[in-house]
Amino acid sequence: MKDSRGYTVFRVLNAAAIIAICFATLYPFLNVLAVAFSSQGFINAGQVNIVPRGFNVTTFQLVMSDPQFWRNYGNTVIYTVVATAVSMVLTTMFAYALSKKRLKGRAFFVGVAVFTMFFAGGIIPNYVLINSLGWRNTIWALVIPNAISIFNLLVMKSFFENFPEELEEAASIDGLTTYGILLRIVLPLSKAVLATMVLFYAVSFWNSWFSALLYLSKPDLWPVTLYLRNLLMSASAPDGSDEGLQIAANVKAVTMLLTVLPIVCLYPFLQKYFVSGVMLGSVKA
Structure with a gap:
């Protein structure tokens, strides 16, 4: 049977909500991962989100x-x-x-x-x-x-x-x-x-x-x-x-x-x- 318009809208909204929840769950971990590989200047400036800035592994090496x-x-x-x-x-x-x-x-x-x-x-x-x-x-x-x-x-x-x-x-x-x-x-x-x-x-x-x-x-x-x-x-x-x-x-x-x-x-x-x-x-x- 063909899905009704209401059910299609529900599926789209449900998928969007699940994606948003997944991102909210993963964001802290991704942020920690990015900070771990970022340089001090970008971290202090608050410019690090989920992508490392000024990539370095100094602390890992130490x-x-x-x-x-x-x-x-x-x-x-x-x-x-x-x-x-x-x-x-x-x-x-x-x-x-x-x-x-x-x-x-x-x-x-x-x-x-x-x-x-x-x-x-x-x-x-x-x-x-x-x-x-x-x-x-x-x-x-x-x-x-x-x-x-x-x-x-x-x-x-x-x-x-x-x-x-x-x-x-x-x-x-x-x-x-x-x-x-x-x-x-x-x-x-x-x-x-x-x-x-x-x-x-x-x-x-x-x-x-x-x-x-x-x-x-x-x-x-x-x-x-x-x-x-x-x-x-x-x-x-x-x-x-x-x-x-x-x-x-x-x-x-x-x-x-x-x-x-x-x-x-x-x-x-x-x-x-x-x-x-x-x-x-x-x-x-």
Whole structure:
């Protein structure tokens, strides 16, 4: 059937609105990218929008020529991979257990989990605890305290509660144990929510720097986010030289770009699972 004039107008307006929203979403990132490659004079004059002016890579060269940058970048990769793996194992096992109504004390464990979502011990008790455990200047100071996100836990719990019980009962009749059911039946059918949780945890650990500031005193153990944070702090007061002015002008854009780029590259591979994972695990009224 031929589209009516009203529907054609709607499609045109809808397409224009989507294009405008996409541009508004991409503009900040394009602006940061342009500033990162622009010279100090054009930045100070406010003449940089989405196209670099006075193209240069001075700040990139200064940052990426530092061996400390690459050492800290490698630390971030290791911390993110290990922390995400630990978090996924603990969150998945805890959420699967809480999803079973036959679990004794289920309400108590859910209450404890939700309580920690709103109340925490604070920075000083956490620091004393980490220090007493001997975890300062170790990877565990970053991994264990943040291993389970209660929001992610509740999302996965809701997803597992909606999982067909018939499949688990059939697997149990065939002789599978609880762990066998989880590993061979439930997890292979939960790729959407698992991929979503991996993305949530990976982004969180990749961007984290405050825990490292508290618990890691050795520069060789810092994540790259803490390195870039210190670089940004030192560049906030340039020494007056051309090189110092250049760093002060676009170091913020460079640090943002170097931090966000790996996650931007990872997201397309998980995007197809993202929306479905959140919707499947959403809490139903």
